[in-house]
Amino acid sequence: MKNILIVLLGPTGVGKTDISIDLAALFNCDIISADSRQFFREMSIGTAVPSDNQLNTIKHHFIGFLSVEDYYSASLFERDVLDLLPRLFSRNNIVLMSGGSGMYIDAVCNGIDDIPDVDPVVRDKYISRYKEEGIEGLRVALKILDPEYYAKVDLKNYKRIMRALEICETAGRPYSSFLKKQKRERDFRIVKIGLERTRDDLYNRINSRVDNMVKAGLEEEARLLFKFRNLNALNSVGYREFFDFFDEKISREKAIELIKRNSRKYAKRQITWWGKDKDIRWFQPERVQDIIEYISDSVIGVN
Numbered sequence: 286m287k288n289i290l291i292v293l294l295g296p297t298g299v300g301k302t303d304i305s306i307d308l309a310a311l312f313n314c315d316i317i318s319a320d321s322r323q324f325f326r327e328m329s330i331g332t333a334v335p336s337d338n339q340l341n342t343i344k345h346h347f348i349g350f351l352s353v354e355d356y357y358s359a360s361l362f363e364r365d366v367l368d369l370l371p372r373l374f375s376r377n378n379i380v381l382m383s384g385g386s387g388m389y390i391d392a393v394c395n396g397i398d399d400i401p402d403v404d405p406v407v408r409d410k411y412i413s414r415y416k417e418e419g420i421e422g423l424r425v426a427l428k429i430l431d432p433e434y435y436a437k438v439d440l441k442n443y444k445r446i447m448r449a450l451e452i453c454e455t456a457g458r459p460y461s462s463f464l465k466k467q468k469r470e471r472d473f474r475i476v477k478i479g480l481e482r483t484r485d486d487l488y489n490r491i492n493s494r495v496d497n498m499v500k501a502g503l504e505e506e507a508r509l510l511f512k513f514r515n516l517n518a519l520n521s522v523g524y525r526e527f528f529d530f531f532d533e534k535i536s537r538e539k540a541i542e543l544i545k546r547n548s549r550k551y552a553k554r555q556i557t558w559w560g561k562d563k564d565i566r567w568f569q570p571e572r573v574q575d576i577i578e579y580i581s582d583s584v585i586g587v588n
Contacts, residue, residue, distance in 0.1 A: 288374040289380075291379060293478050294478070313377060315344045316344070320386055325518050328519075403455050407451050431460050434464075444517045478566055479565040481556075508527075523544050
């Protein structure tokens with residue numbers, strides 16, 4: 286029976302965690318987390334890490350295995366997941382990967398070009414430039430070094446701009462040149478399942494989830510991480526808004542309002558990311574039995 290990687294994806298707040306636990310229990314398999322923010326052990330509340338009971342029920346991988354001070358990337362995730370999968374498949378021909386980080390999911394499913402490790406001196410250079418000139422200084426540099434990537438990158442996301450600049454200078458060639466890759470073949474089958482809700486339903490769930498995070502201590506978690514605010518890991522929804530509150534730039538109420546708004550915007554970007562992937566079969570989360578039947582048919586189809 287051919288090994289199968291089930292990929293459960295969808296926007297933030299759609300309900301991936303509960304469905305993934307149910308599916309993993311049914312198929313008696315492990316879960317690989319593909320939520321890049323859940324990699325960091327200090328960011329549990331703001332990233333909606335599964336509960337202790339859920340983590341004890343099903344074996345999870347790639348949750349809380351890094352510090353916010355550690356460097357990690359989609360290419361390293363691809364390497365680590367491909368190294369882990371043979372061991373998991375030796376016990377069960379089905380493994381479940383669940384998350385919402387499109388770049389990391391794509392790296393495992395399609396491969397990512399061999400991007401070089403960044404010279405720490407180069408990284409420090411652009412961190413200093415960002416501190417001195419702000420995001421506009423990074424934009425100017427990127428437009429010069431890689432106009433092709435400049436034309437399509439989110440120019441409000443300093444983390445992605447900085448990453449591109451680091452690669453440009455370290456490799457001596459445009460970052461965009463690494464992105465013109467062909468899909469790599471895998472020795473396992475990939476079955477992609479997407480979870481979707483109506484916009485109003487999804488947005489209401491996101492708003493409620495933010496309220497629950499605040500009640501659970503998100504503000505206190507953000508305070509503990511305030512000293513790391515300039516690290517890439519902390520340029521995340523739920524933290525940067527509270528950082529502005531701590532800096533007295535906005536009120537606490539405004540910070541919570543912005544977390545909800547920015548979470549909704551993030552969900553919209555996630556949906557757009559997957560919009561052109563014809564391999565994804567979309568389901569409403571309530572259609573659990575339909576999801577199970579689809580997976581079962583996929584397994585039978587490769588016997």
